[in-house]
Amino acid sequence: MQLQKMDMNLFPVLDAIYTTRNLTRTAEQLHLTQPAVSNALARLRRALGDQLFTRTPNGMCPTPLTEQIMPQVQQALSLLANSVAEHHRFEPAAATRTLRVSMNDMAETLVLPRLLEHLQAQAPGISVESYYVPRDQLVKELGANSLDFALDVPMISATQLNQHRLSADRYQCMLRPDHPLAEEANLTLDQYLDLEHIHVSSRRSGPGVADIALNKLGRRRKVKLRVQHYRVAPLVVLKTDLALTVPLSLAQQYPAKRFELPFQIPQMDWHLLWHRSQDEDGAHQWLREQILGLFG
Structure with a gap:
């Protein structure tokens, strides 16, 4: 036979x-x-x-x-x-592999410096590739093992994925430090709506979380600039009178005036996502622990 x-x-x-x-x-x-x-x-x-x-x-x-x-x-x-x-079994110090993670530029700012510092000390043979994969393709990419992890908002309907909450980030309004409103103790809704705003989105059109919350109040903000990436938006704020509604973890990295929002808006939940087929892989388990530890 x-x-x-x-x-x-x-x-x-x-x-x-x-x-x-x-x-x-x-x-x-x-x-x-x-x-x-x-x-x-x-x-x-x-x-x-x-x-x-x-x-x-x-x-x-x-x-x-x-x-x-x-x-x-x-x-x-x-x-x-x-x-x-x-x-x-996984031995970090001897490992040689590439870690592929999907995340946007803001997540890269929050995660990559600390993650690379940790990997340099514990697993110097591990390289990292970071790029953004659209949410409608994440399940396919993770299932095909062409992607190890994603840092994104929760994907409740994706039963093939495991998800772990990393952090919750509240939004604030960010202005340049010498903005005409910088001396105000609080920002009223009318003042917020009088401002011209930056909207960050990878899509060519459509509202953001602030717009959706304002629509429920029957109000609308004035979007002066629409950009793809979070990292460029604060730099524009520091040079103009434009306002940026942004998660606190990013806003506090800049010498800006920050206000609590004068209306309710859901927090940004960061989740670590991976395919269930990777649950028992030793290398994957270790890498998950390292990423989760950054938010511990």
């Missing part, structure tokens, strides 16, 4: 019978029923064209063919067991 037509599950049974010389003990060792072991032995005999074992008063005695093939069978099973163990 050709090897590709063999049921590889039969070889652990062969090895166990060879080791124990007893079908009952083989069944106990493999957590099988004795009829299941007998059936496996019968299939092996048909596949290999040999009795493989004969019954004697001292147990199952291997035939010459069995004695001939068992060193290679045991070596193959050992290599397979070591390969599986290696899949679960």
